[in-house]
Amino acid sequence: MKSSDGGLLFARTMDWHTFAPAPLTLARGYAWQTAYNHKSVKNLYAVLGIGRNFPDSHADISDGVNEFGLAAQKLTFSNHSEYSETANNFKLQLAPFEFVMWLLGNCRSVAEVIEKVNDVQLMTDEFSLMKYGRNDLHFAVTDSTGRMVSIEPRDKKLIVIENRIGVVTNAPSFEREIAKLEPYLDFTNSSNSLNGISTGNFSGKPVFPGGFTPTSRFIRATVLKERAITPENEHQNVIETWHILNAVTVPKSDGRSDTYTIYRSAVELKSKTLYFQRYEDFAITSYRFPDETIR
DSSP states (O other): OBOTTSOBEEEEEEEESSOOOEEEEEOTTOEEEOTTTOOEEEOSSOEEEEEEEOTTSOEEEEEEEETTSOEEEEEEOTTOOOOBSSOOTTSEEEOGGGHHHHHHHHOSSHHHHHHHGGGEEEBOSTTOSSOOOOOOEEEEEEOTTOOEEEEEEETTEEEEEEOSSOOOOSSSOHHHHHHHHTTTOOBOSOOSSTTOOBOSOOTTOOOOOOSSSHHHHHHHHHHHHHHSOOOSSHHHHHHHHHHHHHTTOOOOOSSSOSOEEEEEEEEETTTTEEEEEETTOSSOEEEOOOGGGGO
16 A cells, blocks of 8 residues: 555555464574575575564564665465475575565565566475475565565466566465456556556446455455555554455354454555454554664
């Protein structure tokens, strides 16, 4: 969501089984070893995000922003991820869950992500030194220019897809999800709205779907974002975005699944501020880089 003062907010719901997420800051030069073959990596840039610290391993960042305003998220990919089994000696092998931390620690912009993404292989754990199971993930990346891409692991490659919708969900094939929007929106390249992708004419269009399937939530979030007011500043942007997240937040349920929205988060790319709200919390808490992390 863009604000009229030039700000940009990149928000998400984290829908998964119960775990304990926490804000994390990783300083420039944060050193870690890959799960696949224990190769040493030293991050170039400071990172602020949400995730976990594993006592016997390294930080696991689910979403966040770096000191240059590059932001990334990992999202479930509904059992459609296609990872490599055989290592290419000219590439860096990563477990899928490590990819966001590597992106944020080593790239300054979406353009640089696209330049470097072919230097990386996401691996199954068939021949890995540490067993990490199957992580069916795809990724969303944006920067302060407003350019957003989706990265999908298909046919053992990382496929970069330009995302002009500004919304992504857990369903496989981003192109297929866009096609499902056509009954609800008249797409245009000349929207009068800062966050718009349509003509703004909703006359005769169907009401967006309910339910918690990835497609239903994708349509709902896109239409609500399209019809939202244009926030004037960062504070208003957080408020408007959180109300849109309310419409796609998954509550705990005895009968549906044991997955739910563990937390909601957002990063503002201009101010590099992180906003975070656990399922159990009423308040949204904000964080910024401590001075010592970027020295």
